[in-house]
Amino acid sequence: MKRDLLGALLAARAAKTPIAIATRLDTGAQALVGPTPIGGAQTRGDLALDADSLAAVRLALAGDTSGTIETPSGRMFVQVYNPPLRLIVVGAVHIAQALVPMAALAGYAVVVVDPRRAFATDARFPNTAVTTEWPDDAMTRLAPDRRTAVVTLTHDPKLDDPALTVALKSDAFYIAALGSRKTHDARLKRLKDAGFDASVLARIHGPAGLAIGAKSPAEIALSVMAQATQVLHAKAGTGG
Amino acid sequence: MASDAPLNAQVNAQANALAHENILEAASEWLKSGRRVALATVVSTWGSSPRPVGSQLAVDDKGAMIGSVSGGCIEGAVVQEALAAIEDGKPRVLDFGVTHEQAWAVGLACGGKVQVYVERME
Incomplete structure (x- = not known):
């Protein structure tokens, strides 16, 4: 995980905003995904997501379910960070x-x-x-x-x-x-x-x-x- | 109940340390203080496994740990791989379970299987 991505992830958590990180386990490429665009961009990071893949990651985020998903952009692990209980x-x-x-x-x-x-x-x-x-x-x-x-x-x-x-x-x-x-x-x-x-x-x-x-x-x-x-x-x- | 107050303080402090929410924050502090750090995340589980998908363990270059990816049965092996990832920067996927060739050495006592992703924080 790159430091700028970690910083953006921690900022989202501090703001109590739901946030997910999608990782290609074969390459280590990652994308930060929120329920809505982050600072004008759909995602942040070095993993490019097409519209369908982005929707799949957002679905996992909405369902509060971390796990591996198959998307048009490949197989990836989605880690969901929801605000604390x-x-x-x-x-x-x-x-x-x-x-x-x-x-x-x-x-x-x-x-x-x-x-x-x-x-x-x-x-x-x-x-x-x-x-x-x-x-x-x-x-x-x-x-x-x-x-x-x-x-x-x-x-x-x-x-x-x-x-x-x-x-x-x-x-x-x-x-x-x-x-x-x-x-x-x-x-x-x-x-x-x-x-x-x-x-x-x-x-x-x-x-x-x-x-x-x-x-x-x-x-x-x-x-x-x-x-x-x-x-x-x-x-x-x-x-x- | 004079005994309740100190207990409360102690347990609240423990809860802060235990909370899943604080592992990345702690890793970030380690990075800021110049320590090199790897992050291990449970990405798949089969059967009974002690920690769910998404559980995380941060490891620094001295082998210090915060968080967990199991009940303690595979942390030793994960730390070794984390130290290797800190050195070479390559992410790795680790499989642990009864069918693993090292099962008799670092297998899960519960008989489940768990897959752990290890990445360097950079």
Whole structure:
């Protein structure tokens, strides 16, 4: 890989833009490809791609699938670099203290949202992005996309509902709300009254997490991470 | 839970080091500091393999590593090829697996197969 190509690749990643690099494994020739032209050119690098080959690389990029593809420009390996996964945790509660490091280990950039300053402290969440904005303000600013998971943990409708309201209008790939079945039913009723269809409300995983009999905060965090992982890969697998 | 805070800090630091996202950034820093670098990428897998397609390992001219292309079973051999690529500048495609003639030496314990592309960063 040439240094100028590496520089352009890192710049795209820093800007959180999806980017792919196509490599002819026999010659080492490479082309940098984005969803749209880069600086006025369709590609950068020493590998020339005709229109059909370019479309094939962009298809792999859109599908978030690295791998070897056959194109009119030859057999090439496409490495896809999508922006990092994000997790927005609403509620700086005890379970969040377990969920945050687990999600970070799994490769998520994590943000904790809680306007209650006694909970959202640096001492409880060291080296973590914590905001004390009101959840709907924070959520609107963070703008969840299809690489974002949102988990509400407060059990408090004043905090959870505004966050869920923004999440349901976004492309977030995973939305989950902690709370018992009874709490969840009451939550669904409130959101229905607020104008959400049942089909939209079905996007909320509630109670949050896979049913693994989790009891402690760490076990509950594990069940939530497991479910987020399951949903992430199920969606990637079906091309959705 | 007084014990949670330091654990959190420690794990977050580890996560930053582990994240796939940081391997190219680290390789770029190595290049800037004058070290010579090769990049290994998993380009195909068959059967069970410990790391998916796209997993990367950066190697410098002293054999220092960041990232991974397996659970540790083929890294030694990949580093040797990476050092050779740093010297001659030629990209190479390496095959590892049960049918490889070196399988008994550097094969995958899991019985899978993996193809690794090694290139010099220049």
